Amino acid sequence: MTNEQELKERISQLEGELDEQKERQKIKEQFFATTVHELRTPLNAIVGLSTILVDSDIKEPLSEYISQIHTSSELLVSLVNDILDFSKIEAGKIEIENISFSLESIIDNISTIVGIQAKQKGLELLFEMDETIPAEILGDPLRLTQVLINLTSNAVKFTHDGTIVVRAKLLPNVGKRVYIEFCVSDTGIGLTQEQRNRLFENFMQGDSSISREYGGSGLGLSISKKLIELMGGSIRVESEIDKGSDFIFTIELRPIVGKLVEATRGRRKNLKSYLEKFKDAHILLVEDNTANQSIIIALLKGTGIEITLANNGQEALDVMSEDDGINLILMDINMPIMGGIEATTILRSNPKYWDMPIIAFSGDSSDRAIAKIKDAGMNAIISKPIVVEEFYQVLKNHLRSEQTIEQRYIESAKQFDNWLEEYKYQKIMSLVSSIKKEIKTKDNEAILKSALLVESAIEKYKNLFLVLIKNHTRAVKAYIGAIDVLEEESQLTQEQSEQILLIMDEYNKENIKELLLFADKIDHATQELIALVNILRFNKATEFAHRLQDEAKSLGIYSIVSSISPIVGIEATQRNQLRVVLHAFRDEIEKIQKK
Numbered sequence: 306m307t308n309e310q311e312l313k314e315r316i317s318q319l320e321g322e323l324d325e326q327k328e329r330q331k332i333k334e335q336f337f338a339t340t341v342h343e344l345r346t347p348l349n350a351i352v353g354l355s356t357i358l359v360d361s362d363i364k365e366p367l368s369e370y371i372s373q374i375h376t377s378s379e380l381l382v383s384l385v386n387d388i389l390d391f392s393k394i395e396a397g398k399i400e401i402e403n404i405s406f407s408l409e410s411i412i413d414n415i416s417t418i419v420g421i422q423a424k425q426k427g428l429e430l431l432f433e434m435d436e437t438i439p440a441e442i443l444g445d446p447l448r449l450t451q452v453l454i455n456l457t458s459n460a461v462k463f464t465h466d467g468t469i470v471v472r473a474k475l476l477p478n479v480g481k482r483v484y485i486e487f488c489v490s491d492t493g494i495g496l497t498q499e500q501r502n503r504l505f506e507n508f509m510q511g512d513s514s515i516s517r518e519y520g521g522s523g524l525g526l527s528i529s530k531k532l533i534e535l536m537g538g539s540i541r542v543e544s545e546i547d548k549g550s551d552f553i554f555t556i557e558l559r560p561i562v563g564k565l566v567e568a569t570r571g572r573r574k575n576l577k578s579y580l581e582k583f584k585d586a587h588i589l590l591v592e593d594n595t596a597n598q599s600i601i602i603a604l605l606k607g608t609g610i611e612i613t614l615a616n617n618g619q620e621a622l623d624v625m626s627e628d629d630g631i632n633l634i635l636m637d638i639n640m641p642i643m644g645g646i647e648a649t650t651i652l653r654s655n656p657k658y659w660d661m662p663i664i665a666f667s668g669d670s671s672d673r674a675i676a677k678i679k680d681a682g683m684n685a686i687i688s689k690p691i692v693v694e695e696f697y698q699v700l701k702n703h704l705r706s707e708q709t710i711e712q713r714y715i716e717s718a719k720q721f722d723n724w725l726e727e728y729k730y731q732k733i734m735s736l737v738s739s740i741k742k743e744i745k746t747k748d749n750e751a752i753l754k755s756a757l758l759v760e761s762a763i764e765k766y767k768n769l770f771l772v773l774i775k776n777h778t779r780a781v782k783a784y785i786g787a788i789d790v791l792e793e794e795s796q797l798t799q800e801q802s803e804q805i806l807l808i809m810d811e812y813n814k815e816n817i818k819e820l821l822l823f824a825d826k827i828d829h830a831t832q833e834l835i836a837l838v839n840i841l842r843f844n845k846a847t848e849f850a851h852r853l854q855d856e857a858k859s860l861g862i863y864s865i866v867s868s869i870s871p872i873v874g875i876e877a878t879q880r881n882q883l884r885v886v887l888h889a890f891r892d893e894i895e896k897i898q899k900k
Contacts, residue, residue, distance in 0.1 A: 344668075351378045352690040353600035376414045376450070382690050401535045406446035408438055408473065408485075414450060415471065419457045428464055430457075435474035438485060442558055448532045449556065453487065455525045456552045460491035464549070467492030476555065483558040484538065490551045496544040504542060505530045529554075576697035577608065583704040584609035586632045591621040591648065592666065593640045595836040597689075601635065602731065602840055604693060610704075611735045614842070617641055618648025625652065633703055635687075637666040638678065646681045653682040662703035666691075718894040721887050725880065728844035730763055733887070755890040762886045763841065766879040770838045770846065773871045774831065780868035781827050788824045823860055827853060834872070847876050 355375035363371060412432050423430040453471065460469040472488040496504065505526050533540045537557030544550035588605075592598050593616045602612055613628065615621040617640040625631060634652075636645040645665060652658040665678045668689040678686055685699050717736050724732050740756040830853055837846040850872040857865035 347596075348378065348382050348690045350594075350596040350600060352382060353597075353604070353693070356693045357600070357603050373414065373417050377418060378690075401448060401532075402445040403443055404446070405441050405443055407441060408434070409440070411446055411450050411453065412471070412473075415453050415457055418454060419461060422458065422461045423469060426461060426465070428461060428466075429468040430461075431468060431470045433470060433472045437475045438473060439558075442485075444556060444558070445536060448536060452529045452532055452554070453489070455529050456489040456554075459525070460489055460493065460550070460552075464491045464493035467549070475558075482537075484555045485558050486553065486555045488551055488553045490549065492549040495546040495548050495550055496542065497546060501542050501544060505540070576694060576701060577604075579701055580605070580608045580610065580697060580704070583632075583700075586704050587611040587613065587628075587630045588700075589613050589615060589621060589624055589628075589631045589634045591615045591618065591634060591640070591645065592637045593617055594637075595833065595840065597637070597666075599836060599840050600691065604691075604696065607738055609735055609738055611732050613729065613732070614840075618643030618645060618651075621648050622651060625658070631661070633662045633664065633700070635664050635666060636683065638669070638674070645683075646677055649681040649683055664699055664703065715894060718891045721891050725884060725887060728842070730766075730841040730843065733759060734763060734841065751896075752890075752893045755886070755893045758886045759883070759890050762879075762883045766843065766875075766883065767838055767841065769879065770843065770872070770875060771835065773875060774834050774838065777868040777872060778831050780864045781831055784862060784865055785824045785828060788820050820860065820862075823856065823862070827857075827865065843876065843879075847873060 352375070355371060355378055358371045359368075359375050412434065416430065416432065420430050457469065457471060468491075470488075470490045472490070474486050476484040476486050530540050533554045533556065538555035540552065540554035542550060542552050588610055590598060590601055590612050592601070592614070598614055605612060613624055613631070615624050618636075619642050621634065621636070622643075625634075636649060638645040649663050649665075652661065652663065662685075663683045665683040665686045666689060667674060667678060667686055675686060684703060687696055687699055717732075721733075724730075737756045737760045740753060741760075830849070834846050834849060837843075837849065850869050854866055854869040854873055857863075857869065
């Protein structure tokens with residue numbers, strides 16, 4: 306073989322290896338994108354619902370517990386984002402916020418979150434704060450919390466007896482710059498010089514024995530170091546074996562110029578109040594996850610903005626072809642049947658929708674995903690889990706209001722029969738919510754009374770639905786208990802057989818697998834029913850219940866068939882009652898036009 310042939314073969318081999326490497330990288334990116342999406346979907350529900358609860362009027366101590374859940378969930382989101390998007394940290398693409406916050410509130414959060422771990426190990430957790438530190442400082446509270454949680458949790462992990470102390474003090478000015486120094490001290494196992502030298506490297510711990518005994522990825526300190534540097538500071542460690550460690554870091558204190566930035570909750574409320582200017586707006590929410598649908602509806606409750614739901618891109622296209630009143634589309638990216646990118650591309654191909662604001666919901670914040678979203682023609686991106694202030698701000702930036710209040714009421718009244726026929730109860734409730742806020746004069750008192758009667762009828766419908774579902778759960782629990790007995794017992798007693806026959810017509814060991822699958826399905830289905838009812842999708846709940854009833858009937862589980870029957874049958878009577886009050890409501894609104 307000549308040198309030239311060897312060279313060609315070597316080049317061919319290297320090209321093959323390069324192609325394999327590219328393919329592995331592609332698979333890796335897809336895996337991370339999918340993982341990020343799957344993790345952020347449940348986190349979105351936790352963050353969104355806890356935000357709604359934080360802004361509600363719940364009294365202490367429950368309000369404090371909810372606040373801690375909210376803070377912890379935001380921290381978890383931050384950790385998930387950083388670990389899964391580690392390449393972004395390496396590339397220096399993490400953005401540091403510059404907002405007003407209280408250091409005292411951060412310390413309270415750390416005391417609650419890490420205090421539980423310390424108490425379980427019999428350790429004392431103390432805090433020493435310099436009184437000269439301003440009550441309000443500018444910086445990134447979430448990143449600072451992340452760093453302090455990491456260092457304090459490590460201190461608890463590596464300390465078996467003694468005390469952990471978290472200190473903060475204001476350092477002397479360095480020119481025009483001001484710094485706060487934090488020190489997390491413990492009386493734990495300590496570190497050697499060699500361990501200290503490589504402690505802040507990626508995926509590194511003191512040594513392999515530490516990883517085996519204490520667990521962890523070795524990534525937390527590396528991330529903390531990078532975050533501290535992004536906040537204009539530095540970190541070092543002082544330690545002795547068997548005597549403990551001091552992790553000392555600084556962050557730059559940004560001076561507050563002029564009026565203090567409003568508190569987070571205040572910003573949320575101000576932005577939401579501003580959205581009430583768009584009471585005539587109509588949003589199409591394209592989202593397949595019922596929990597996320599509930600969150601968006603709850604976040605916009607009281608603004609008067611109408612919401613139409615679509616479960617995938619194809620449903621969104623169908624709605625747009627029939628409804629000319631949509632003002633903005635909130636579009637999830639990953640959905641069954643048709644995703645958000647494909648649906649947006651189709652919409653943008655029609656000149657009619659060139660100016661339609663389309664906002665992407667995405668759990669994947671990688672550069673590649675963002676590029677695809679922009680290429681499809683979407684106007685903005687809202688990352689999951691939703692940051693409520695950003696969500697309101699995006700809507701504020703893209704919504705427009707044109708109709709007068711009276712025009713909107715009259716136009717809405719014309720659609721009442723269609724809304725009832727198409728089960729658009731959310732639209733009806735949005736209008737009622739607007740009227741409750743807007744009508745203040747005695748001249749329109751009759752409209753308000755009619756609106757309240759409609760609201761009462763829908764709430765009655767919803768509450769009755771939930772009561773029937775609650776009754777149904779008793780039958781579900783009894784059925785699951787019977788299946789557990791069937792699966793575990795090789796020989797049933799006479800009493801067990803009689804109890805099971807009260808629940809199902811017949812049974813045998815041969816179809817136990819099918820019965821087990823249905824037990825798992827019916828257990829999860831109850832939560833799905835409740836979620837659908839809570840977002841007023843009564844027709845979908847009824848259809849879902851009907852399918853479950855048919856399946857229970859085919860398996861001979863008559864107790865489930867019986868418990869679902871009232872749920873399936875509720876629709877006719879309640880809709881007739883709602884139709885009566887809705888027509889009276891329409892009559893009162895039409896009087897506006899005659900004045």
